[in-house]
Each structure stands twice: as structure tokens, then as C-alpha cells.
Amino acid sequence: MKRFEVVQADSVEDCLRALAAHGREAKLLAGGTDLLPQLKNGMLAPRYMVDLSRVTRLRTLDVHDGLRVGAAVTARELELNQAVQTRYPALAESGALVGSVQVRNLATVGGNLCNAAPSADMAPPLLALEAEAVIAGPRGERRVPLSAFFADVRRTVLAPDELLLELVIPAPAPRSGGRYLRHTPRRELDIAVVGVASQLSLSDGICARARIALAAVAPIPLRATAAEQALEGRPLTAELIEEAAGLAAEAARPISDQRGSAEFRRHLVRVLTRRTLTSALARARS
Numbered sequence: 001m002k003r004f005e006v007v008q009a010d011s012v013e014d015c016l017r018a019l020a021a022h023g024r025e026a027k028l029l030a031g032g033t034d035l036l037p038q039l040k041n042g043m044l045a046p047r048y049m050v051d052l053s054r055v056t057r058l059r060t061l062d063v064h065d066g067l068r069v070g071a072a073v074t075a076r077e078l079e080l081n082q083a084v085q086t087r088y089p090a091l092a093e094s095g096a097l098v099g100s101v102q103v104r105n106l107a108t109v110g111g112n113l114c115n116a117a118p119s120a121d122m123a124p125p126l127l128a129l130e131a132e133a134v135i136a137g138p139r140g141e142r143r144v145p146l147s148a149f150f151a152d153v154r155r156t157v158l159a160p161d162e163l164l165l166e167l168v169i170p171a172p173a174p175r176s177g178g179r180y181l182r183h184t185p186r187r188e189l190d191i192a193v194v195g196v197a198s199q200l201s202l203s204d205g206i207c208a209r210a211r212i213a214l215a216a217v218a219p220i221p222l223r224a225t226a227a228e229q230a231l232e233g234r235p236l237t238a239e240l241i242e243e244a245a246g247l248a249a250e251a252a253r254p255i256s257d258q259r260g261s262a263e264f265r266r267h268l269v270r271v272l273t274r275r276t277l278t279s280a281l282a283r284a285r286s
């Protein structure tokens with residue numbers, strides 16, 4: 001590993017100053033669970049690491065009307081927060097699936113999204129919850145819907161002089177339910193071969209809104225919009241859920257690799273979409 005200098009940031013302004021001064025030679029360091037392996041295997045060799053751990057603005061976890069999740073909130077905090085468990089269960093479930101307890105105590109939501117792996121577990125529930133990314137840069141703050149945040153494998157719309165501040169999530173409508181499930185060959189310490197989040201809300205027994213998001217089946221985490229549209233405005237029968245699961249499988253653009261063939265992944269999207277929709281429906285009704 002090449003030597004680097006650590007810049008200790010105490011505020012968002014410190015981070016922005018360091019990024020402006022060191023440009024592409026600097027990397028932001030949150031929990032380091034993605035970054036340090038990348039340094040060790042030589043994928044990256046930054047000259048400066050800007051440590052975010054003392055930037056309190058990034059640690060907000062505020063459940064009021066909606067939810068604000070600071071970029072440096074950890075997977076473990078999402079997993080254990082009771083308000084998140086109750087109001088945004090799919091997000092708490094995704095936090096609970098990341099790595100081991102030791103990894104979850106370090107792994108942040110900002111790091112998970114900014115690392116932009118197609119398999120990032122926290123991306124699908126946040127997409128299904130219609131989160132907006134709040135981004136800080138030298139020209140002030142801007143907001144980007146999370147559906148427009150991922151540009152390609154390991155690439156986001158963040159400029160080199162910008163950082164992710166927080167995710168803003170609207171309050172769930174009454175009679176809403178969500179679920180996140182993933183498939184991994186091992187029960188723990190494995191990355192998703194496929195991940196699916198579903199979020200539903202009901203009105204008079206009809207599906208008022210449906211959101212379905214998929215991970216590990218395309219270069220970026222993505223929404224299955226045709227499947228969502230098939231559900232909205234209709235009563236959620238088992239047949240309709242099966243139809244939507246088929247449409248979600250069609251939306252997937254998986255590759256074949258050593259972890260699973262494209263055909264297997266498409267099959268998993270169908271199965272996990274059916275399961276997450278059925279479970280989200282039961283939660284919305286309870």
C-alpha cells in the first residue's frame with residue numbers, strides 16, 4: 001500500500017476545502033470497509049485521505065415527518081434504530097444484512113452508495129423509498145433523486161470536489177409496507193447475487209403506490225418501473241403480484257459470472273420480487 005496523508009476534517013467546510021485543494025489526489029474516508037481493501041489491492045493510491053469521522057453533520061439520523069440519514073450513519077445504526085425498524089423496515093433490514101457486526105459498526109450508508117457497487121445492499125430500499133441525495137460542493141448544496149445518483153459501475157454523479165451529505169426520505173403514506181431480501185450462497189459475509197426491495201401503499205384495498213428496486217442485476221441498482229405500473233391502481237392479488245414479478249425479471253439486465261448465470265439471476269429477481277411484494281403487502285395491511 002502506498003503512503004498517504006490523513007486530513008482530519010471537523011466540518012463539511014473542512015472536507016470541501018480539502019477536496020478543492022487536493023482534487024483527484026484526495027479520497028474521502030468514512031468507515032473504510034470498501035476503501036481500505038481497495039488501497040491494499042492497489043486499485044487506488046490516493047495521496048490524501050479526508051477522514052469524515054468527526055464531521056457531526058454527517059451523523060444525523062432524524063425520524064420526524066420523513067427520515068434524514070446522514071452519509072456517515074452506519075449500517076448498525078439503521079439496523080438497531082427502532083423508528084427506522086417500524087417506519088422503514090426494508091432499510092433496517094438492508095443495514096442488518098451488511099457484513100458482520102464488526103463491519104456494520106463501521107460501514108456507512110454514504111460509503112455504500114458512493115462506492116456504487118451494483119450489489120450495494122442499502123441502495124434498493126433507499127430507491128424504493130424514493131430517497132433524495134443531498135450533495136455539498138463548492139457552489140452550495142444540490143439535491144439529486146437517488147434514481148439519478150448512480151452513473152455506472154463504481155461511478156456516481158458526484159464531482160471530485162463534492163461529497164454526499166445525507167439522504168432525505170419522505171414520510172411513508174398511511175397503510176404502507178416495505179421489505180428487502182437478497183440471495184447469497186452463504187448466510188453471512190457474502191455480497192448479494194440479487195437484492196430486491198419492495199415498498200407498497202394501499203388505499204381502500206387498492207395499490208396506491210408501488211416501488212420495486214433491484215441490486216446486482218445491472219451495472220447500477222435500478223427501479224423496475226413497468227412492474228410498479230402494473231400494480232398501481234389495482235387490488236393486489238397473488239396473480240397480479242406474479243405478473244409484476246415477471247415484469248421485474250424482464251427489467252433486469254444481469255451478467256453471468258462465477259457467482260451466478262444471468263438466467264439464474266433473472267429467476268431470483270422473479271422469486272424475490274414476489275416474496276418482497278407479498279411481505280410488503282402483509283405489512284401494509286397490519
Ligand SMILES: Cc1cc2nc3c(=O)[nH]c(=O)nc-3n(C[C@H](O)[C@H](O)[C@H](O)COP(=O)(O)OP(=O)(O)OC[C@H]3O[C@@H](n4cnc5c(N)ncnc54)[C@H](O)[C@@H]3O)c2cc1C
Nearest residue numbers: 028030031032033034035098099107108111112114121164
Ligand atoms: C467483510 C466485508 C463484508 C461486506 N459485506 C457487505 C454486504 O453484505 N453488503 C454490502 O452492501 N456491502 C458489504 N461490504 C462493503 C462495505 O462494507 C459497504 O459498502 C459499506 O457500506 C461501505 O461504507 P464505508 O463507510 O466503509 O465506506 P468507505 O470504504 O469509507 O468509502 C467507500 C467509498 O465511498 C466514498 N465515500 C464515503 N463517504 C462519502 C461521502 N459522504 N461522500 C462522498 N464519497 C464518500 C469513499 O471515498 C470511497 O470511495 C462488505 C465489506 C467487507 C470488508
